[in-house]
Amino acid sequence: MEGQAVSASWYDGLSAVRRDGTAWLDETGSLVLRDRAGNSETVPPGDLVYGESLQAETVYRRESVPDFRLRLPRDLPPALASALPAPTRYGRWIDRIGLGKAALAFAAASAGCVALFMTAPEWLGPMVPPAWERQIGNAMVGDLGGKICHTPEGDAALAKLLDAVDPETEKVRAGIANMGMVNAVALPGGQVLLFDGLVQQAETPEELAGVLGHEVGHVRERHVMTSILRQFGLSILLAGSNSGVGNTAFGVASLGYSREAEREADEYARARMAQSNISPLGAAAFFERLGGGGDEEDRDGDTTGDAGDNDEPGLIGWIASHPAPGERAKAYRDSAREDAEYRPVLTQAEFAALKTMCDQDEDVEEFEFF
Incomplete structure (x- = not known):
């Protein structure tokens, strides 16, 4: 025998007979198995794989013979142990x-x-390719059906307001949805919706200009798809304009942008308003009325103070989905120029046309949550 022999038992994988004998390494490094009858067989160590560890033995299998089983003592001579596959646990x-x-x-x-x-x-x-984004946006607007308000005077006033806060040649598309929610949303594909509840809360056209400019800012800064992907995941891209995507239209109304994105959209709105010589004080007053004026932000970014006592429950959604109104109001107020002679962005008649747009549209459908 070339190497030190140890006791062994094995099944050759060809019969059900258990064989007992000895095992050792020969001069070529192969494992030799000899039973008590003197029959020998040689197994290349590289063909052996670890099977399992028993109380006093280790079981090995052969790659080339699936039913082969070899049992050797756990305490092996170093040379033999090093030639065999090491036990594995994980x-x-x-x-x-x-x-x-x-x-x-x-x-x-x-x-x-x-x-x-x-x-x-x-x-x-x-x-996200613009074509995909437009497809998703069209599906969401389509989900609103006939709930977008239209009158000749109102459409003209909205177009004039949009022109003041969106100087690009290819305009963002804007509409007023017949919904009592105090909110506004930017949809994929360059579309913005003001909800009639927010329009009714506005006291001046400059207030609407601030909100509309903010939503246009989200479109121009390409925040919309980022926010949608964060909330709905890649499934909305995979769905495209197929059925089911439009069902997320109302969920978009509660989209949350990052604080940085909200501030970028506000900065965009203030820049466009300054460019069009629109007073930012209207937007400041709007945010103060939403509960901001002088309130402090807590660590989580929520406003504290009298915002929770606001008599308008619909305002809470707007406050919850945007940065602290007090912070925003101050930024708009600070951007006002003392010596500026601001011009009204809309006439009183045009502003009134926006206010009455949904009431005057006899064909618009009412939105019902239930």
């Missing part, structure tokens, strides 16, 4: 590097996946 690569290092690797990979998931909307949103 998997080959985990056993190779150790459970601790494997756990750290899993943790790092998990953290990377979470980071990718959290940041994907930020870089993926602006990369």
Whole structure:
């Protein structure tokens, strides 16, 4: 015998007969098995794989003979032990590097996946092809059906207001939805909706100019798809304009943008209003009336103070989905020029046409939540 022999028992995989004998390594490094009758067979160590660990034995299998089983003592001579496959507990690569290092690797990979998931909307949103975005936006507007208000005077007034806060040649499309919610939304594909509840809350056309300019800012800064991807995930891209996408139209009304995106949209609105010589004091008054004036922000960004005592329940949705009204009101008020001679953005008749637009439209449908 070339190497030190140890006791062994095995099934050759060809019969159900158990064989008992000895095992050792020959001069070529192959494992020799000899039973008590003197019959020998040679097994290349590279053909052996670890099977399981028993109380006093280790079981090995053969890659080339599925039913082969070999039992050897757990306490083997060093030369024989080194030639056999090492026992595994968690998997080959985990056993190779150790459970601790494997756990750290899993943790790092998990953290990377979470980071990718959290940041994907930020870089993926602006990369969505405009054709896809328009398709999704059209589906959402289509879900509103005949609930968009139209009158000749109101449409003209809205177009004039939009022209003042959107100087681009290819205008954002705007409409007023027959909904009592105090809100406004920017939809994919360059579309903005003011809800009639918000229009009724506005006391001056400059207030509406601030809100409309803010939503146009979301469109121009390409915040919309980023926010939609964050809320609805990639499924909305995969759905395209198929059935089901339009059902998210009302969920878009509660989209949450990041504080940075909200401030960028406000900055865009203030810049466009300054360019068109529109007073920002109207927008400041609007936000103060929503509960901001002088309130402080808590650590989570919610307003504290008398905002919760507002007599208009519909205002709460607007406050909850935007930065602190007090902060926004101050930014608009600070942007006003002391020596400026601001011109009215709409006449009183045009403003009135917006206010009565949904009432005057005999064909518009009423939106019901239930």
